[in-house]
Every structure is written in C-alpha cells, then in structure tokens.
Amino acid sequence: MSKPIAPTAPPVVHPLEGDDDGAVVLERRPLQTKPPQMYQVALLNDDYTPMEFVVFAIQEFFGKDRDTAIGIMLKIHVEGKGICGVFSRDVAATKVNTVMEAAQNAGHPLQAVSEPID
Ligand code: TYC
Numbered sequence: 836m837s838k839p840i841a842p843t844a845p846p847v848v849h850p851l852e853g854d855d856d857g858a859v860v861l862e863r864r865p866l867q868t869k870p871p872q873m874y875q876v877a878l879l880n881d882d883y884t885p886m887e888f889v890v891f892a893i894q895e896f897f898g899k900d901r902d903t904a905i906g907i908m909l910k911i912h913v914e915g916k917g918i919c920g921v922f923s924r925d926v927a928a929t930k931v932n933t934v935m936e937a938a939q940n941a942g943h944p945l946q947a948v949s950e951p952i953d
Contacts, residue, residue, distance in 0.1 A: 872924065873921050873952055874927035874949045874952065875921065876920050876922060878917055878919055879906075879911070879916055879945075879946040881944050884944060884945040885917070889908040890904045891904075892934050893908060896930060896937070898920075907919060915944065919947075930947065
C-alpha cells in the first residue's frame with residue numbers, strides 16, 4: 836500500500852518575473868485544519884433511576900471501571916450532573932441514544948445529554 840497523501844490547500848501560483856517563458860511555480864501548502872469540536876456526554880440526576888443501573892450504564896457504555904463509575908454516579912446524585920466522557924459529535928450522540936434506550940428498556944427515566952466543550 837502506498838502512503839496516503841496529506842491533504843493540501845489549493846496551490847499558490849507565483850508567476851515568475853522576467854525571462855521565464857511564462858513558467859509558474861506551484862507552492863504546496865499544508866491544509867490548515869483545526870481540531871474538531873468535541874462534546875461531553877453527561878448523565879443527569881433524577882429521583883427514580885436506581886444507583887446500580889447508573890453504575891452499570893457508566894461501566895458498560897463509557898468503559899469506566901466500577902470504582903470510577905461509582906464515583907461519577909455519586910457526583911451526579913449529589914451535584915445533579917456528571918461527565919462520563921468526551922467524544923466527537925456523532926459518537927457523543929450515539930452514546931446519548933444508547934444510554935437512553937437502555938434506560939427506557941429498563942423502565943428508568945435516566946437522561947443523558949451531549950454538550951459542546953471549548
Ligand atoms: N438519584 C438516584 C437515586 O437516588 C440515583 C441516580 C444517580 C439517578 C445518577 C440518576 O444519573 C443518575 N436512586
């Protein structure tokens with residue numbers, strides 16, 4: 836397999852002056868890319884979802900170990916909201932849908948939100 840070619844901005848054309856027979860120089864410039872907007876996925880507290888279900892969801896859908904998941908769940912319980920991970924927009928949206936679908940299937944009102952971060 837050949838090496839992928841890095842994307843480049845449109846070349847800058849420098850018409851040469853003088854005795855150049857109309858030649859031009861095409862200067863290759865790296866494309867100026869900014870990092871993509873990232874999104875944090877947070878769970879919200881409610882009075883009905885069992886703590887154990889929230890811990891399960893954080894472990895299962897955000898890849899956290901049990902102690903970390905318990906810590907995040909308790910933070911949500913006390914403060915009202917807790918961040919479970921940071922993702923690209925589409926992945927964050929999928930996480931929200933996956934968590935809310937699992938909660939709904941289990942009969943819990945757990946809410947997840949995706950929020951852009953700086
Ligand atoms: N407050 C819930 C309870 O006392 C537990 C809970 C924690 C619910 C975190 C949602 O995102 C949540 N059973």
